Amino acid sequence: MQQEPLDLDAIYRIKEEGFQRSQVMETASYLTDVFGPRLTGSPNIKAAAEWAKKKMEQWELVNVNLEPWGRFGRGWTNERFYAAMIAPYSYPLIGFPKAWTPGTNGLVKGDVVMAVINAAADFERFRGKLRGKFVMTAAMPAVAAQFEPPGRRFTDQELATLAQQPNPAPAGQRGGQQAGGGAGGGGQNFAQQRNRFFIEEGVLALLEPGRGSGGTIFVQSGGSREPNDPPVPPQVVLAVEHYGMLVRNLDKNVPVSLEMNIENTFHDQDLTAFNVVGEIRGTDKADELVMLGAHFDSWHSGTGATDNAAGSAVMMEAMRILKAAGLRLRRTVRIGLWTGEEQGLLGSRGYVTEHFADRQTMQLKPGHGKFSVYFNVDNGTGAIRGVYLQGNEAAAPVFKRWMEPFHNLGMTTLAIRGTGGTDHTNFDAVGLPGFQFIQDPVEYDSRTHHSNMDVFERLQARDLMQNAVIVAAFAYHAANREELFPRKPLPRPQGQRGGRGAN
Known part of the structure; x- marks a missing residue:
């Protein structure tokens, strides 16, 4: 098997830009301190989105829009x-x-x-x-x-356990992660x-x-x-x-x-909601698409720092790094900042349905065949330690190669298991490669997730800087590899029983 290409010159340029001239914490401060809680449908999230749009346009991203995805209901x-x-x-x-x-x-x-x-x-x-x-x-x-201290990082043993194939569910029980x-x-x-x-x-x-x-x-x-x-x-x-x-x-x-x-x-004036999208156009494969994203909305008792200004700022910074480093991208790289996530992953689901496929019928749209891979960050401020493979065995050798330059940052783990509860699952549900990174817990479940302590001070600057560098590197290699990213078999329509069918 031919080894997955690795562009170390590009890695150097990405690290140089991401570590020496990072803007990730400034972006996170604007999203949290300036615009505050960002409930979907609120004036706060609209103002934050307009700022993010303007900022990405300043970074020379193109086709930056607040793209409606459907009816949400009233804001508050x-x-x-x-x-x-x-x-x-x-x-x-x-x-x-x-x-x-x-x-x-x-x-x-x-x-x-x-x-x-x-x-x-x-x-x-x-x-x-x-x-x-x-x-x-x-x-x-x-x-x-x-x-017990509220903040922690994964131990080597915990990561080793995470990397193991999980035990199958007993007969008669459904396996995998189910929405609460x-x-x-x-x-x-x-x-x-x-x-x-x-x-x-x-x-x-x-x-x-x-x-x-x-x-x-x-x-x-x-x-x-x-x-x-x-x-x-x-x-x-x-x-x-x-x-x-x-x-x-x-x-x-x-x-x-x-x-x-x-x-x-x-707020009853407009019952529809939007996602923030923007892109860096590719070159010879510009009609093919790599996506990275994070949810933009939050709850209201804090300012939505670790959930999920952290992910939004990381993804915006990754796009800035790719553009500022002057790297040539064969495929188009697009960012999606989703709303309605806290009410059921609504914005990303609307986007996937509009552009790629309806999970209920599995009627595919033309964009489905041109899609390569989606990367998501939504597990707080913690450093990226690896990738959840969502059962995609063919992804393992690709990610293993791409992780090599980041072993010295603690990114070493591939977990064949999936993880749920965030926006990559909407891509996975229609047979598109979608991945959430494994991140150190830090204080996410113990202190900040959906709490009044979800504020800027709980963000870890070094972690966010290196996360943006890793995401930029993964997006770069996905955009420039010869083939589209490997996929699992297509799932059956959700109305049918059973798992995935054949391609």
């Missing part, structure tokens, strides 16, 4: 939040409203009560007792000491009944304890993006330690009162 922003205990004494509370929930229509004051409603029979226990009250909706969870789901139809119906009950009872706001501790609060959504869906009450996630303080006072029959002011805005 939190404009103001204040909460404090006012009895038995004054004490400020740490908390955040859930996305897509209403505000309080000004400052409101009231007593706190506990009302844990887990079944329809619970409604009658609390009927007529909740009007004008702040309602605590969950029991106090246990809070363990943080004996909430309760079924019954659970959703009960949640709607409970919200309607709380609204009819006239509660001021619902309170729940945050996952996490030490001031870290993980917050997502509590309402619907659809303007005509049933309303929900105001909902606030409190720091677990502050929630516990309220609970313990109530347990002692000590009256507790709060005051709160929540100002939230729904």
